[in-house]
Amino acid sequence: MTQSTTQGRAVAPIPYGRQSISEQDVSAVCSVLLSDFLTQGPKVPAFEQIVAEYCGARHAVAVNSATSALHIACLALGLGPGETLWTSPTTFVASANCALYCGASVDFVDIDPRTYNMSVNALEAKLVQARQSGCLPKVVVPVHLCGQPCEMQAIHTLSREYGFRIIEDASHAIGAKYQGEPLGNCRYSDITVFSFHPVKIITTGEGGMALTNDPELARLMECFRTHGITGNKAEMQPRPADEIWNYQQIRLGCNYRMTDIQAALGLSQMTRLDEFIEKRRQIAARYDTAFADLPVTTPWQHPDTCSSYHLYPIRIRQGDSPKSQRQVYDAFHSAEVNVNLHYIPVYRQPYYEAMGFAAGYCPEAEQYHKETISLPMYPSLSIEQQNSIIQTVMESIIP
């Protein structure tokens, strides 16, 4: 099934992101519907294996969302009350909420004004302070914003010195590369998490996955994904021989399982992952060229990285541009283009402000939020649509 591409505008506004669904995806899902297993069948392990192989990780645990994957990742690392998780303020709330689910607290490390990812310098400075006050984090969650990998090697070096664990939030970034290798290989982290929400790089409707090279973390995450239940005799407590125990609940987990219907869609989408990334890179290159002479900042790429281009934010710097973010944003909405903001700093959310965070806490993240707009970016965006988006940017910025 091909999507409407050129006529989309008259019918519905251009979204900032959307899925690409093929005939092959549809038949993959339909064949599961007619099979013996809608869930807990063969498709979930097959999907896990394909993603693990693609990324070069030893283990993969598929779940019903990246939010769930972040939660079981924190549980597997033993995060709990009295402990802290640090992440970037410029992310979706799920990167921080996972700590609160575990009864731990959250803190934020400001972003790098060039990559918009967690700043390694800010991280190091905060670690130095935290060591002095005896409140080092147990877990740090770098977020590969827009699909551009964070400086993982440097963060990993700090983890050795300061003794924290690392969960990469790669919700935007399946298919991206760091130092020439696929993200998700966990070379510099304990666990990497992907999202398969429809706006992300590949989709399963809702869905996520946690990858690791550590067999113990994989076993724990599998157990937390399904109520904390195990059917593995070696993990079960001994019981009288005349009682039948085919499974035991040995810890408190959740029902975070992915269905076979979702996994079949994911397997089918994986066959086009490289094609999706290529298309996104072409769209980014066209935007880069079109905006080269405008007073806007296009996404800077760190030389060690190869982005999956989940998002394409343009930055309308106060002082450089004759127009404000608000004026450009409004111009898009009148042109029926649903540009978006990624992201409001997490700690500015009312729920977080109620915990004591206040405006001004991470100045770079706040400035980024005030100046940035995410343009539409998805594989089926047509040249005509992209041209009209580029024209809207030009007309709204050049006085």
Ligand SMILES: *Cc1c(COP(=O)(O)O)cnc(C)c1O
């Ligand atoms: C989308 C997203 C999530 C959550 O993903 P779900 O699969 O929707 O739970 C987490 N972190 C980031 C950075 C995201 O963009």
